Amino acid sequence: MMMKKDYLIWIAIKTGLLSGVIAIFLCLIGMVEVFSKRDVIEKIITLGDFILLATAVSAGVIAARATSNPEQQKQPLKNLIAGALAGITTGVVIAAFIGLSQQINLRSVFLSASPSLFDLLTFKGGTNWIWMYPAIGMAAGLLGTILFLLPEKFRQPITRAIFITFLLALFSGLFRVVMINQSDNIAKAGKYLFGQTGLTLSGAIIFFVAVVSISMFWSAESTNLQKGFARIPKKGQTGVRVVVFAILAYMVLMLPQVSGPFIAQVIVIVSLYALMGLGLNITLGFAGLLDLGFVAFFAVGAYTVGLLTSYGIFGLQHVSFWVAVPIAVLVSMMFGAFLGLPVLGVRGDYLAIATLGFGEIVRLLAGSDFLAPFFGGPQGIIGIQKPCLGTLGEFVRVDVPRICNGLEFAGPKEIYYLAVASAILIAFIALRLQRSRLGRAWMAIREDEDVAEALGINLIQTKLLAYMLGAAFAGLGGAIFTVLVGSIFATSMQLIVSINVVSLIIVGGMGSVPGVIVGAIALIGLPELLREVSEYRFLFYGAALIMMMLAKPEGLWPSQATLRELHHDDSGEDSEIASTKSSQAKA
Amino acid sequence: MSILNLDNVHTYYGNIHALKGISINIEKGEIVTLIGGNGAGKTTTLRTISGLLKPREGKIHLNGDDILKYQAHEIVYKGVSMVPEGRGVFARLTVLENLEMGAYSRNSKEELSRNMERVFTLFPRLKERRTQVAGTLSGGEQQMLATGRGLMSNPSVLLMDEPSMGLAPVLVELIFDTIQQINKEGTTILLVEQNALMALSIANRGYVLQTGEIIISDTAENLKKNPTVQKAYLGME
Ligand SMILES: Nc1ncnc2c1ncn2[C@@H]1O[C@H](COP(=O)(O)OP(=O)(O)O)[C@@H](O)[C@H]1O
Numbered sequence: 114m115m116m117k118k119d120y121l122i123w124i125a126i127k128t129g130l131l132s133g134v135i136a137i138f139l140c141l142i143g144m145v146e147v148f149s150k151r152d153v154i155e156k157i158i159t160l161g162d163f164i165l166l167a168t169a170v171s172a173g174v175i176a177a178r179a180t181s182n183p184e185q186q187k188q189p190l191k192n193l194i195a196g197a198l199a200g201i202t203t204g205v206v207i208a209a210f211i212g213l214s215q216q217i218n219l220r221s222v223f224l225s226a227s228p229s230l231f232d233l234l235t236f237k238g239g240t241n242w243i244w245m246y247p248a249i250g251m252a253a254g255l256l257g258t259i260l261f262l263l264p265e266k267f268r269q270p271i272t273r274a275i276f277i278t279f280l281l282a283l284f285s286g287l288f289r290v291v292m293i294n295q296s297d298n299i300a301k302a303g304k305y306l307f308g309q310t311g312l313t314l315s316g317a318i319i320f321f322v323a324v325v326s327i328s329m330f331w332s333a334e335s336t337n338l339q340k341g342f343a344r345i346p347k348k349g350q351t352g353v354r355v356v357v358f359a360i361l362a363y364m365v366l367m368l369p370q371v372s373g374p375f376i377a378q379v380i381v382i383v384s385l386y387a388l389m390g391l392g393l394n395i396t397l398g399f400a401g402l403l404d405l406g407f408v409a410f411f412a413v414g415a416y417t418v419g420l421l422t423s424y425g426i427f428g429l430q431h432v433s434f435w436v437a438v439p440i441a442v443l444v445s446m447m448f449g450a451f452l453g454l455p456v457l458g459v460r461g462d463y464l465a466i467a468t469l470g471f472g473e474i475v476r477l478l479a480g481s482d483f484l485a486p487f488f489g490g491p492q493g494i495i496g497i498q499k500p501c502l503g504t505l506g507e508f509v510r511v512d513v514p515r516i517c518n519g520l521e522f523a524g525p526k527e528i529y530y531l532a533v534a535s536a537i538l539i540a541f542i543a544l545r546l547q548r549s550r551l552g553r554a555w556m557a558i559r560e561d562e563d564v565a566e567a568l569g570i571n572l573i574q575t576k577l578l579a580y581m582l583g584a585a586f587a588g589l590g591g592a593i594f595t596v597l598v599g600s601i602f603a604t605s606m607q608l609i610v611s612i613n614v615v616s617l618i619i620v621g622g623m624g625s626v627p628g629v630i631v632g633a634i635a636l637i638g639l640p641e642l643l644r645e646v647s648e649y650r651f652l653f654y655g656a657a658l659i660m661m662m663l664a665k666p667e668g669l670w671p672s673q674a675t676l677r678e679l680h681h682d683d684s685g686e687d688s689e690i691a692s693t694k695s696s697q698a699k700a
Numbered sequence: 701m702s703i704l705n706l707d708n709v710h711t712y713y714g715n716i717h718a719l720k721g722i723s724i725n726i727e728k729g730e731i732v733t734l735i736g737g738n739g740a741g742k743t744t745t746l747r748t749i750s751g752l753l754k755p756r757e758g759k760i761h762l763n764g765d766d767i768l769k770y771q772a773h774e775i776v777y778k779g780v781s782m783v784p785e786g787r788g789v790f791a792r793l794t795v796l797e798n799l800e801m802g803a804y805s806r807n808s809k810e811e812l813s814r815n816m817e818r819v820f821t822l823f824p825r826l827k828e829r830r831t832q833v834a835g836t837l838s839g840g841e842q843q844m845l846a847t848g849r850g851l852m853s854n855p856s857v858l859l860m861d862e863p864s865m866g867l868a869p870v871l872v873e874l875i876f877d878t879i880q881q882i883n884k885e886g887t888t889i890l891l892v893e894q895n896a897l898m899a900l901s902i903a904n905r906g907y908v909l910q911t912g913e914i915i916i917s918d919t920a921e922n923l924k925k926n927p928t929v930q931k932a933y934l935g936m937e
Pocket residue numbers: 713716718736737738739740741742743744745
């Protein structure tokens with residue numbers, strides 16, 4: 114079927130208009146301006162430029178895809194025209210926006226439409242330079258189309274290289290700091306590759322080329338390499354694995370020493386969210402029971418440790434952290450049962466509302482004046498004793514910390530070990546649980562409660578265990594959180610924490626243990642590391658969730674069951690009848 | 701000896717009086733069918749026996765033991781297993797995992813592999829497809845899987861809810877042949893059906909259920925000749 118010319122043009126223009134509007138949106142919410150303070154490639158392209166360019170490149174890709182007919186071969190000329198046109202349109206829309214802004218004051222409505230934004234967009238040249246936008250747009254659109262037209266063999270390494278180089282650029286400040294603190298040569302290499310906020314030009318080129326070549330080499334050779342590995346005798350294979358494991362373990366152990374407290378703290382936060390995620394993954398991912406008040410268990414764990422170990426006025430017992438943690442986990446489990454019991458028969462939307470209420474009640478009670486004599490009310494609980502490996506000195510009096518004779522987990526660099534070890538341990542337990550009899554019972558309940566019950570699964574017991582174990586994991590997270598910050602305030606236990614946990618599970622892949630870890634890194638780690646992103650955290654979440662739903666509904670690292678469900682091929686009834694007949698004939 | 705006995709059972713959904721005092725008796729080794737039109741209360745009867753619904757009145761005995769005192773998940777341990785209406789297979793799990801789930805109430809490894817072997821002998825198709833996801837099986841295969849899963853707990857009584865629903869005639873025949881085979885191997889069967897002709901062709905006795913009441917009970921032979929049954933359920937004038 115021939116595609117009509119004007120139809121093609123219309124698609125291209127429509128795509129360009131859309132991406133232009135998105136670009137304007139990004140400008141008007143202040144994102145472009147904030148992001149342009151950070152470089153992707155030093156002195157050449159800022160993050161702000163990058164996202165604007167990205168809109169035009171995507172316009173090119175989308176226009177090219179929309180104008181190619183899947184049954185026929187690719188039609189390079191048509192696609193290139195469409196891609197270029199889409200890119201130009203994007204540029205024209207942005208240019209029009211700049212032109213308009215010179216005529217009327219947009220700032221009265223849009224706070225971010227500031228003069229500095231337009232200085233940035235016009236290269237401080239008023240309207241003199243805005244003709245560049247359609248030109249750059251066309252180039253970007255063509256780039257997108259070319260990416261689309263490239264054969265898979267080249268496209269994949271290139272897109273991968275762009276993505277990885279971009280990630281390295283985002284974190285280049287961190288790499289630089291880490292490398293500069295090393296021996297001379299490493300420090301030099303660090304300065305050569307990484308700039309203050311972005312890659313150096315040479316760094317960008319080196320990484321890009323390296324990723325492209327490794328990636329192409331890998332796709333050509335991976336089967337051979339795997340075969341080669343399989344040919345190594347069993348002992349050798351185990352040896353290789355042990356060495357790889359040892360290197361990984363060493364890196365995990367050394368990381369806080371080389372990276373400094375900031376990174377350590379980020380990893381602690383990610384681990385704590387991973388703990389909560391692993392907990393909610395039991396209730397929601399395995400057993401299919403929604404819980405929107407999950408932060409309550411985190412709070413219970415935190416308050417229990419706080420009350421048991423604090424040397425402040427609300428401290429009750431002055432026990433050590435190691436005694437308090439198991440108690441905190443047990444108390445969290447009790448709260449899990451306490452929440453689970455009343456909502457056992459509740460399903461679906463009602464469950465969401467009920468658990469949401471539970472989370473809010475716990476927060477409000479903990480922060481209330483009514484219970485202030487016990488929980489400190491709005492003042493919170495302060496003076497929480499840091500964990501101590503060794504002997505802890507006697508409690509002298511209120512507000513005087515006890516002395517630790519031994520290793521004290523005083524700051525993020527030490528608590529890192531506690532948090533990471535807990536996350537690994539709990540991930541391991543979660544994996545074991547998933548494969549256990551209990552795990553199968555949860556799965557059956559998630560799929561069909563009535564059938565599960567008829568198969569002999571005790572619904573009450575199984576559901577309660579899901580709530581209790583989920584709560585236990587979150588409680589452990591709360592316990593570690595308390596000693597990290599040294600105090601607890603009810604205001605830290607907001608609903609948004611629960612929502613973050615649900616989001617990270619969805620992004621990672623519902624019911625998948627590695628997915629929880631990946632989700633925690635993507636949704637918690639990235640915004641923590643990139644201050645610029647964290648200003649737009651919820652926009653970022655929303656975009657991530659929508660994109661996941663559209664492009665990868667199974668999550669970043671899906672569980673087996675989800676993967677199978679979403680990518681199956683149906684077998685027809687007709688073929689079945691035919692083969693049944695033939696097998697009957699044989700019999 | 702009576703293996704399953706329902707005596708004057710009344711079951712409600714809220715105010716809806718779904719079973720109005722039904723009595724059913726099944727002897728060990730029998731195939732008994734419960735036939736009736738849509739909404740007659742057939743599924744309700746099976747759900748009541750398997751404990752998913754609690755009757756307001758009446759008694760249910762299994763091997764002389766009053767089973768109303770047990771909860772649904774305990775009843776499977778007493779030797780009752782249900783193949784639910786519309787199969788109810790776990791769509792996201794493989795055939796093998798579905799079957800293992802059916803053996804949830806059984807702990808021994810040997811028993812599991814013995815039952816698995818039995819199911820695969822009855823349904824060679826399932827063996828071929830054991831690593832396939834249940835949701836991608838065809839209707840007939842899903843019915844085989846649901847039946848196989850029901851057998852994995854090694855029940856003495858198997859409750860089957862409309863196994864012929866939505867299947868092509870050849871497949872119905874295949875399933876019904878297997879039901880007879882299962883029965884020959886010693887399992888008592890309560891077969892709920894709308895397809896009265898097929899059900900009566902393999903059953904020893906039958907009950908006719910209409911709006912929550914048993915209106916006729918007789919041997920299968922007699923039921924086939926019964927004018928009411930012929931008119932209402934066999935499509936004969
Ligand atoms: N969950 C339910 N809530 C209320 N009424 C129900 C429910 N399930 C079934 N019923 C009613 O109970 C009666 C018997 O239903 P059912 O046992 O499913 O019939 P059958 O299996 O013979 O088609 C019907 O009138 C039906 O509407």
